[in-house]
Amino acid sequence: SQQGEEDPQALSIQEGENATMNCSYKTSINNLQWYRQNSGRGLVHLILIRSNEREKHSGRLRVTLDTSKKSSSLLITASRAADTASYFCATDKFQGAQKLVFGQGTRLTINP
Amino acid sequence: DGGITQSPKYLFRKEGQNVTLSCEQNLNHDAMYWYRQDPGQGLRLIYYSQIVNDFQKGDIAEGYSVSREKKESFPLTVTSAQKNPTAFYLCASSISPGGYGYTFGSGTRLTVV
Numbered sequence: 001s002q003q004g005e006e007d008p009q010a011l012s013i014q015e016g017e018n019a020t021m022n023c024s025y026k027t028s029i030n031n032l033q034w035y036r037q038n039s040g041r042g043l044v045h046l047i048l049i050r051s052n053e054r055e056k057h058s059g060r061l062r063v064t065l066d067t068s069k070k071s072s073s074l075l076i077t078a079s080r081a082a083d084t085a086s087y088f089c090a091t092d093k094f095q096g097a098q099k100l101v102f103g104q105g106t107r108l109t110i111n112p
Numbered sequence: 113d114g115g116i117t118q119s120p121k122y123l124f125r126k127e128g129q130n131v132t133l134s135c136e137q138n139l140n141h142d143a144m145y146w147y148r149q150d151p152g153q154g155l156r157l158i159y160y161s162q163i164v165n166d167f168q169k170g171d172i173a174e175g176y177s178v179s180r181e182k183k184e185s186f187p188l189t190v191t192s193a194q195k196n197p198t199a200f201y202l203c204a205s206s207i208s209p210g211g212y213g214y215t216f217g218s219g220t221r222l223t224v225v
Contacts, residue, residue: 033213042116042202042216043155050211088154098162098210099145099170102155 004089004103012109019076021106023089030092032065033100034074037086079110114139118203118217124225125190125197133188133220135203143209144186148172149200161186162209190222198224
């Protein structure tokens with residue numbers, strides 16, 4: 001069963017705008033991770049946020065985590081055409097088997 | 113450069129055939145994973161291994177088998193019992209189970225002909 005659910009399923013914005021994607025999950029977690037996938041390729045790890053953290057930054061990426069709402073958001077600022085990809089959140093269950101469970105992903109399109 | 117190599121990139125299988133997908137890593141990672149991705153969908157876990165000579169079933173293990181005889185290698189066999197094997201298969205590894213990001217291979221696209 002899918003632990004993470006991303007929202008929206010698809011997002012199309014103009015280059016230079018900010019993109020926000022959301023992820024909700026069902027059970028308590030150790031950490032939550034975000035990945036990017038270009039079409040037909042493997043996934044690339046973007047950022048990991050632990051359950052005791054609330055916000056994390058990496059370059060143009062900002063991730064927040066609200067464990068009380070079981071949700072996370074990924075913000076990409078000043079988007080570029082190269083950011084066009086699918087973005088997935090993945091969770092590592094607390095006291096569960098140590099494996100990542102992925103959501104369905106958000107398909108992000110940056111229009112020039 | 114360290115990384116994960118999956119081969120072949122494309123694979124065609126006839127009905128009733130077993131095929132094996134290769135996954136090799138030189139990252140010295142303990143844990144390895146196989147995921148299946150269908151078009152427009154997320155990843156579903158097939159099998160995972162946290163240490164050599166040990167592996168566990170994931171959510172969709174039926175019709176698949178694996179081995180972990182070496183730390184570097186985690187091959188996946190798609191057997192004839194898998195009735196709908198056409199999909200994109202992704203192998204991943206992590207330093208140790210839990211709490212670390214995964215490194216993914218570039219995937220194998222399997223098609224039944």
